[in-house]
Amino acid sequence: MALSAQAPLVLLVADGPQWREGLHQALVQEGYRVQQQPLPMRLQLLSPQAELVQPPDLLILNLPTQRWDLRSTVQQLERLRRRDLSTLFLMLPDEADEQARAALLDAGADDVLVRPFGLREFVARCRAMVRRAKRRELAQRAQDPAQVLRSGGLLLYRQECRVTLDGEEVSLTPREWKLLEYFMLHPGRAFSRDQLIEQVWGPDYSGDNKSVDVHVLWLRRKLEPGSAKPQRFITVRGVGYRFDPPAAGSPAPAEGP
Template identity: 50%
Template structure:
């Protein structure tokens, strides 16, 4: 006997009680496992862990909600590395609204009022596409240390889910530290690895860039916890 496939789990975020109940009932009848919430803050509670532990295969999202706005919710998830497909369902129907929704991280946009058959079809397309992508593509490399995350393939880093906007040398210095945690590096070695063996300049360049990094990474840059000074030797990360 062929085992039944595991049903897809969907998070429905909709503040209108009637719409939320109707959509949840229909999608449940179509085989989805539906968790339904009525505002953005409740939705955020489901995404406090890491992207790798996300329990949802799809998010069905209204925009105009109490608490966290739908667009801010999209931005938050994408900045933290969540790739869960997002289908925006909204009464805002201008081209600008649709474009903004897609640009901040949504995968599809459906305008209210909508037909249930179309909604179900779009949900199925998104979860199938996401499943194929996860099965066929290698995992994206992510370097993590606590609430700090660095994405080498995307050339970006985040702290507590917010982008750090690092200039090239600061980014390369942080990536180097994160690839070699707990090891002590002298200023000379850091200059050679990050600036190159032909660099001509003051060795204090390293100190300046580390100070700038600490200002972006540390809660208290004057008492750093991530990038520490090892007196007489150099610097250590982690």
């Protein structure tokens, strides 16, 4: 099959050559360009120094239970996600309870599919992830062509995946970054926890919606330190949360570099 250079690029890192080849063929038949690597590549891929010559559109990572350290994988996935917010991550653990799946999703995975599974579902999950990513990209371009969101002294650089507050860099986790971006795209609008889960965590998230409370708390601590009464991240009783822009007359934001 002749593949277009514009077809999504998939990096498949999985154990077992026969099983890996089966996934490879299913993806190629779907029209994806696929590079496959044996599982030992995982350690190099997730190391803090790892650099991909061509970041894939979708990275698929198999996690055999007998070799899987959940805490280590979560930490490594968070580091990898901080380096690249555009690549989609599909994790394929041999086993994973609800807590493990939620931990992987919170660390930056876009989806988790536990073995065993059928090839039709596997391909459909990949297709849905790519489709959602394209919709988000188009919506973001339409909403903010400048790719810089501003709220008082708070600036979010979407292409650079960084945030500054009064000129100082602020370190955010991937989920905090996405949640802040969504709030700043919709200033003054109240969202329920379920709406935020749907838009930021994604429809396949299987954890508790109280995760929203935790992430809002972390954003307050990082972006409103020492404030007894939050001015940006407002709790709307009986609804959820609202992000408020600065009040009229507030100092203008500093220009970014």
